[in-house]
Amino acid sequence: MSDPRMKLVLVTPEIPWNTGAIGRTCVSLNLELILIKPLGFSxxxxxxxxxxxxxxxxxxxxxxxxxxxxxxxxxxxxxxLYFFEETGAQSFYTPDYQPDAYLVFGCESKGLPLPILEGLEDRIFHLPMRNPLVRSLNLANVATTVIYQAMRPYLT
Incomplete structure (x- = not known):
């Protein structure tokens, strides 16, 4: 099995400590972190x-x-391209992630802009939650969870 070349993409992230924590996870797994501007911080x-x-x-x-x-x-x-939104029709457990995957996440307050997602409904995934009281999870937590699931075949 070849070494993955996965990338994590944050579209207009707003909270610096989430981006910092995600960056740390990317370093731990040799993933590229891609930031799409505008950023909500310097x-x-x-x-x-x-x-x-x-x-x-x-x-x-x-x-x-x-x-x-x-x-x-x-x-x-x-x-x-793999997009992650709470409204995704499929669970993030569903796909077999390609080794060159782009794992794409939106900003903390709004998620991914609808124009980005148009026509890509089959590429949108969610993390299952059992309690309807929770609308969403922290971006850094979700990104880390997704990264480890996507890289599961490559980790021992």
């Missing part, structure tokens, strides 16, 4: 670095000015 902020601790300097980080800029430069194949 990457110079102490809170991003604090959440990523001394690992932030090791994050393989790429930034794009917009979703369209990302698509134009990266040209990801449709089947390598």
């Amino acid at each position: 990457l110079d902020e102490k809170s991003v670095k604090r959440a990523g601790t001394d690992y932030w300097k090791h994050v393989h980080l790429s930034e794009y000015d917009s979703w369209q800029h990302f698509l134009d430069v990266r040209t990801p194949p449709r089947d390598s």
Whole structure:
């Protein structure tokens, strides 16, 4: 089995410590972190670095000015895109993640913009929750959970 080249994409993240914590997870698993602007914070902020601790300097980080800029430069194949939203019709346990997957998450307050998701309904996944009192989970927690599920075949 080949080594995965998965990437984690945050579209317009708002909370620096979530991005920092996700960056730390990316470092631990050798994943690229892709940030789609605008960001709700400066990457110079102490809170991003604090959440990523001394690992932030090791994050393989790429930034794009917009979703369209990302698509134009990266040209990801449709089947390598996996979007995560609480309204996704399929569980994140369903897919067999491609080794070159782009795991895409939206901002903390609004999720992913609808224009990004249009026509990609079969690529949208959710994390199951048993209690209807909870609408959503923390972005860093969801991203870490998804990353480990997607990389499960590659981890021992």
